Amino acid sequence: xxxxxxxxxxxxxxxxxxxxxxxxASQSVYSNLAWYQQKPGQAPRLLIYGASTRxxxxxxxxxxxxxxxxxxxxxxxxxxxxxxxxxxxxxxNWLRAFGQGTKVEIK
Amino acid sequence: QLQLQxxxxxxxxxxETLSLTCTVSGGSINNMNSYWAWIRQSPGExxxxxxxxxxxxxxxxxxxxxxxxxxxxxTSKNQFSLNVTSLTAADTAVYYCARPKEPSLPWxxxxxxxxxxxxxxxx
Numbered sequence: 001x002x003x004x005x006x007x008x009x010x011x012x013x014x015x016x017x018x019x020x021x022x023x024x025a026s027q028s029v030y031s032n033l034a035w036y037q038q039k040p041g042q043a044p045r046l047l048i049y050g051a052s053t054r055x056x057x058x059x060x061x062x063x064x065x066x067x068x069x070x071x072x073x074x075x076x077x078x079x080x081x082x083x084x085x086x087x088x089x090x091x092x093n094w095l096r097a098f099g100q101g102t103k104v105e106i107k
Numbered sequence: 108q109l110q111l112q113x114x115x116x117x118x119x120x121x122x123e124t125l126s127l128t129c130t131v132s133g134g135s136i137n138n139m140n141s142y143w144a145w146i147r148q149s150p151g152e153x154x155x156x157x158x159x160x161x162x163x164x165x166x167x168x169x170x171x172x173x174x175x176x177x178x179x180x181x182t183s184k185n186q187f188s189l190n191v192t193s194l195t196a197a198d199t200a201v202y203y204c205a206r207p208k209e210p211s212l213p214w215x216x217x218x219x220x221x222x223x224x225x226x227x228x229x230x
Contacts, residue, residue: 034216043203043220044154055208055218087154094169094214098154 002027004090006099012107019075021102023088028068032092035064035073038101039084047086048073078104109133111204111221118227125191127224129204130184136162137182141210144217145178145189149200157202159213160187167213194228201225 003026013019023033031051036044046055048064051071061076075082083106088099115127129143136143145157158168160178168176172191180187191198201223207215 043205043223044217045220046208046216046218049208049216049218055216089154089216091215094156094167097156100153 001095002029002090002093003096004088004099006086006088006102008102009100010103010105012105013078014107015078015080017078019078019082019104021073021075021086021104023066023071023073023099025069025071025090029090029092031067032090033064033066033071034089034091035062036087036089037082037084038087044087075104109206109219111206111219113202113204113221113224115202115224115226117225118229119194120230121194121196121228123194125189125194125198125226125228127189127202127204127226128186129188129221130186132185135182136180136185136187139210142207142213143178143180143187144205144207144213146203146205146217147200148203148223149197151197152200155200156214157189157191159207161213196228199226199228 005024007022033051035048038044052064063074065072085101085103087101110132112130142159144159148154158178160166175192177190203223204221205217206219208218209215
């Protein structure tokens with residue numbers, strides 16, 4: 001069973017700052033890794049898949065990197081609409097696929 | 108533009124069966140070689156994939172839920188459905204229907220989601 005661990009649980013950030021979120025897999029998931037953004041009362045929104053490919057319509061300030069067990073989501077120049085919870089998801093297999101989330105809140 | 112919409116009860120009693128439906132609009136299930144998925148989100152378990160079904164009927168289920176879950180597809184109504192039996196409070200969650208970014212795979216990143224249906228299990 002693959003366990004996805006995100007860090008930190010919460011980040012307090014000011015608009016305009018650069019944000020780096022981490023996701024670690026307990027075993028290699030190769031590049032089978034996606035990132036989602038979720039706002040209150042909304043469904044998750046796919047940001048990144050294949051570890052580094054932006055989904056359709058996602059702004060260039062969002063970027064993903066990593067492979068194997070260590071992954072990063074970077075948000076350059078955080079905008080007001082970016083305050084949300086971010087989840088990683090491995091799709092190497094379907095057990096315990098999602099991380100617990102990182103909340104990005106206004107400082 | 109493909110859209111998904113969940114429907115069903117918001118409150119069900121323990122031990123009963125939950126039935127939810129996802130209506131697909133903006134495309135025909137018959138014309139898309141696609142899997143369709145159910146995912147739920149609860150405070151305790153976070154996001155959890157429940158299962159996926161192909162329009163031709165082949166289905167995959169999360170092992171921990173397999174004994175209680177059935178997913179079916181009704182191409183005439185452009186819908187797919189979720190049944191969960193023997194409900195407990197642990198099944199309280201927001202239930203989402205979704206489609207994978209790579210539609211031909213039952214398990215991938217999901218780029219199309221419904222708005223979600225909150226289901227509470229309580230007497």
